[in-house]
Amino acid sequence: GAGVSQSPSNKVTEKGKDVELRCDPISGHTALYWYRQSLGQGLEFLIYFQGNSAPDKSGLPSDRFSAERTGGSVSTLTIQRTQQEDSAVYLCASSLGPFQETQYFGPGTRLLVL
Amino acid sequence: TQLLEQSPQFLSIQEGENLTVYCNSSSVFSSLQWYRQEPGEGPVLLVTVVTGGEVKKLKRLTFQFGDARKDSSLHITAAQPGDTGLYLCAGANAGNMLTFGGGTRLMVKP
Numbered sequence: 694g695a696g697v698s699q700s701p702s703n704k705v706t707e708k709g710k711d712v713e714l715r716c717d718p719i720s721g722h723t724a725l726y727w728y729r730q731s732l733g734q735g736l737e738f739l740i741y742f743q744g745n746s747a748p749d750k751s752g753l754p755s756d757r758f759s760a761e762r763t764g765g766s767v768s769t770l771t772i773q774r775t776q777q778e779d780s781a782v783y784l785c786a787s788s789l790g791p792f793q794e795t796q797y798f799g800p801g802t803r804l805l806v807l
Numbered sequence: 808t809q810l811l812e813q814s815p816q817f818l819s820i821q822e823g824e825n826l827t828v829y830c831n832s833s834s835v836f837s838s839l840q841w842y843r844q845e846p847g848e849g850p851v852l853l854v855t856v857v858t859g860g861e862v863k864k865l866k867r868l869t870f871q872f873g874d875a876r877k878d879s880s881l882h883i884t885a886a887q888p889g890d891t892g893l894y895l896c897a898g899a900n901a902g903n904m905l906t907f908g909g910g911t912r913l914m915v916k917p
Contacts, residue, residue, distance in 0.1 A: 697849070726904070735813075735895060736850070736907040749904070784849050796905070798849025 695719070697799035699785050705805045706775055714770045715804045718787030725768050726796060727760055730782045739783075742768065743791050775806045810834070820886055821916050828881040828911045830896035837900050838877045839872055842843035843891040844910075858899055886915045 698717045706712050718725050723744045728736040738752040742762040744797040753759070757775075760767040772779055788794040811832045820826055830839070838857045842850035854863050856872035856879060863870045867890075869882040883890055893912050897905040 702816050728907075733893065733910065733912055735811075735909040736897075738904045738907075741904055752904070786849070797857070798851070800848050 697785055697787055697797050699799040701802060702800065703803045703805075704795050705807065708777060709774055711771065711773045712775055714772075714783050714785075714804070714805065715767045716770070716785030716787075716799060718766065718768070718785070719797055720766075722787035722789055722797075723765070723796065724725075724788040725762055725801055726786045726788075727768070727770050728784045728786065729754075730784055732781075732803070736784065739770070751770050772804075775804075780804055780806045782788050811896055811906055811908035813894075813911050814894060815887045815911060816909065817912050818915075818917065819914045822888060823885050824915075826883050826886060826913070828883075828913075830879070830880070832898060833877065834898070835876050835900075836898035836906075838898075840896040840897045840899065840905070841870055841879070841881055842897065844895060845891075849895075850895055861862055878902075884912075886913075888915045888917050891915050900913070904910050 700715045702772040725742045729739055730736050740760045741749040757773045760770045776802045782803050784798055784801045786796040787797045816831045838855055840855045841853045843853055844850040854870045859874045859876045861872045867884045871880050891914050893910045895910045896908040899905050
């Protein structure tokens with residue numbers, strides 16, 4: 694079956710603009726995660742959705758970052774008033790169940806803020 | 808805050824050499840996962856170790872979880888150019904998200 698997909702694959706934007714990043718998880722996976730990865734570095738947790746529960750937003754770096762998950766499937770990560778330090782690869786992952794289940798990652802969206 | 812330190816950060820070796828990557832923490836994890844990430848792709852899970860002292864083998868890769876479940880190692884025997892990539896360890900605990908290490912970038916030259 695299809696894996697996790699993300700769009701766009703690359704996004705170049707100007708400082709101060711808003712961006713939306715999309716994630717389509719694997720069908721049937723109830724858990725969805727967003728991570729940020731700076732160049733060649735480890736992953737920084739951003740936000741976690743599990744079923745219909747309130748999301749765990751503890752990793753969001755500022756109030757410019759928000760995410761939603763509609764209908765328990767597709768998720769959108771929005772960054773408002775982008776800054777140059779927001780430049781990174783944004784990775785989405787999904788798992789069949791909560792946390793300790795195997796996470797399947799999408800290819801990421803490479804964001805460059807000029 | 809739970810932290811995972813990976814070492815070395817970068818490793819460049821010749822084909823056929825052996826190498827070991829370390830993942831260390833002062834925190835105890837219920838399980839630890841190793842991922843490999845290739846350029847332009849997301850991380851792919853290689854293995855999950857759960858029991859202290861556990862050793863798992865995946866072809867030329869050997870993974871070990873420390874007895875105290877605070878550290879882990881990945882040993883690659885006779886490295887191949889196809890092993891090139893970013894290796895990430897991630898620790899898990901009940902009720903918490905995965906904590907990722909900073910990664911080890913491996914380059915295997917033919």
